[in-house]
Amino acid sequence: MDAGTAKAKLVIITGMSGAGKTIAVQSLEDLGFFCVDNLPPVLIPKFAELIEQSNGKIGKVALVIDLRGREFFTALSESLSYVKEHFTIGYEILFLDATDSVLVQRYKESRRRHPLAPEGLPLEGIKMERRMLEDLKGWATQVIDTSSLKPVQLKERIISRFTNADLNTISINITSFGFKYGIPIDADLIYDVRFLPNPHYVEHLRPNTGQDPEVYDYVMKWPETQAFLTKLLDMLQFLIPLYRKEGKSQVVIGIGCTGGKHRSVAIAEYLSRMLGSSDTEAVRVSHRDSDRDRH
Numbered sequence: 001m002d003a004g005t006a007k008a009k010l011v012i013i014t015g016m017s018g019a020g021k022t023i024a025v026q027s028l029e030d031l032g033f034f035c036v037d038n039l040p041p042v043l044i045p046k047f048a049e050l051i052e053q054s055n056g057k058i059g060k061v062a063l064v065i066d067l068r069g070r071e072f073f074t075a076l077s078e079s080l081s082y083v084k085e086h087f088t089i090g091y092e093i094l095f096l097d098a099t100d101s102v103l104v105q106r107y108k109e110s111r112r113r114h115p116l117a118p119e120g121l122p123l124e125g126i127k128m129e130r131r132m133l134e135d136l137k138g139w140a141t142q143v144i145d146t147s148s149l150k151p152v153q154l155k156e157r158i159i160s161r162f163t164n165a166d167l168n169t170i171s172i173n174i175t176s177f178g179f180k181y182g183i184p185i186d187a188d189l190i191y192d193v194r195f196l197p198n199p200h201y202v203e204h205l206r207p208n209t210g211q212d213p214e215v216y217d218y219v220m221k222w223p224e225t226q227a228f229l230t231k232l233l234d235m236l237q238f239l240i241p242l243y244r245k246e247g248k249s250q251v252v253i254g255i256g257c258t259g260g261k262h263r264s265v266a267i268a269e270y271l272s273r274m275l276g277s278s279d280t281e282a283v284r285v286s287h288r289d290s291d292r293d294r295h
Contacts, residue, residue: 009033010048010089011062011162012080014136015096016129017115018106020146020154021064024096027158028062037064041076048083076136092249095133095140097185098147100126142171142250145186148288160284161250170244171282172275173252176210176268178260178289187254189239191232191267197222199262209290210265219266229267233274240281260289 011033013024025035039047044063051058065076083089098106100123107114107122114125137143142161146154161171177184179194199205199215208215219225236253243251253271257264265287276283 009060010051010083010091011060012044012091012093013062013064013096014066014093014133014140016098016103016126016133017066018103018110018112018126019096019098020144020149020151021066021096023151023154024094024158025062025064027155028060028162031060031159031162033060033062033162034058035062035064039063039065041065041079044076044079045082045086048087048089051089052087077139080139092141092247093136093139095137095143097137097143097145099145099182099185100130102147141248143186143188143252145184147185169282170240170248171250171284172240173250174255174268174271174275174283174285175252176255176257176260176264176285176287176290178258178264178292179256180258181260181289181292183256184252184254184288187252188243189236189251190254190256193228193255193257193263193267196225196228196257196263196267198258200259205262208262209287210262210267211269211287211290215262216266216269219263220270225267229270232271236271236275240275244281260287260292265290 011028013021013028015021025037029035036047047061047063051061080091083091103126104122114120114122114129116128117125144154144157149157175184175187179192183190196219199208199210199218202218205212205215205218210216210219240251255264255268255271268285268287272283272285275281
């Protein structure tokens with residue numbers, strides 16, 4: 001594509017302190033993004049003007065905005081609205097999050113102080129920051145929960161999303177999980193499949209996961225499974241194009257059973273095969289808890 005005709009991409013990276021913004025911006029730098037750390041939100045319109053005046057020379061830009069610039073933070077909404085009204089640049093907001101317990105542990109390991117609680121406990125700053133960022137998380141086009149991600153896995157996730165990515169493409173991330181280990185905090189849609197017959201109570205199936213053909217076939221053979229999947233696919237095929245139209249770049253679908261090993265895994269595998277039939281949809285499936293009890 002000619003540089004003069006390529007549509008500029010503007011990615012705003014934000015989220016909880018300690019959730020991985022540094023890794024995210026480094027990953028985008030590796031993809032050729034021009035990155036600016038800690039840009040005051042009031043300067044976003046000026047930066048957008050420079051991008052458009054570059055005639056394609058600055059085509060991929062990532063801006064890190066966090067609470068280090070909190071005196072300007074309330075201007076973010078107004079700045080983004082101005083960009084949307086006055087420029088042709090498409091933008092998306094990447095919000096990085098993690099559970100409170102994981103963030104506390106990261107602060108303990110790094111021996112850093114939380115920016116909102118320099119003299120107090122990290123948890124105090126984390127809770128304050130979460131309240132301040134609540135609305136911004138709602139604006140995000142993509143939320144990534146880094147609680148269980150190693151740095152290399154987060155980098156792979158970022159690179160996978162933004163390599164040759166078009167702002168009109170929506171990523172469908174399907175993740176299976178076990179309710180006893182907690183609900184994924186970045187999920188947009190949660191479906192509980194604990195009502196399905198459980199392979200855990202079939203002795204020869206118990207050691208395997210929903211990726212095993214025998215377990216998969218067991219979950220799929222029941223009439224209630226087929227009825228559920230028919231209704232679920234109909235709903236998702238209705239919703240996903242509307243999410244894309246709204247501007248979301250990612251939808252995270254969580255499928256949960258008790259332990260995240262059998263039923264949820266099989267259903268997630270099925271959905272990954274059935275969704276993403278168009279050029280504007282990319283499907284990725286992961287199984288958060290399927291190997292937790294393996295040694």
